[in-house]
Amino acid sequence: MSVHDDLTSVQHALDDLLRSVSRLEQQLGGGLEIRRVRTDADHLRESVTLLRDASQGPAATQRPALVTISDAPYDISLWTDSDDEGLGARGRHAP
Template structure:
């Protein structure tokens, strides 16, 4: 974001904060007003983080690694592969 965009964002958040204050005066501290106030505060924190990003050097991106695609067949396995294997789903040994 450019600094002018951040300034505009902070101005809009100030207006939102004012509107939420007016809602709190009118409706009291009900859950909906509390959620709106929390949302505005969270956006303000995020805006501050964006401002800090502009003042710190950005890390270089890690090179992309090509991954090999392994195709797993969907045909049933040979039941002999599982002979004498533990059946963990039933909590014990399966005797055949």
């Protein structure tokens, strides 16, 4: 199954869930519990919509550009004003 097919299947299942929640809401009234279930179902619908949008966007089909890192040694002058990592500052002694 493709991602599109899976997302469509999830969307159909959510539609069925929301219809069932609506029927329960009519039968049980609008109590706190049914409102929580409705809110959760609505959040799921929004999340699936965001997921569908993300899967169809250009970022989903394009790979990030690769960055080449040279094997040449770095210029030592880049670190003249820094401390030796893990060793503390020059000229200071441990207690």
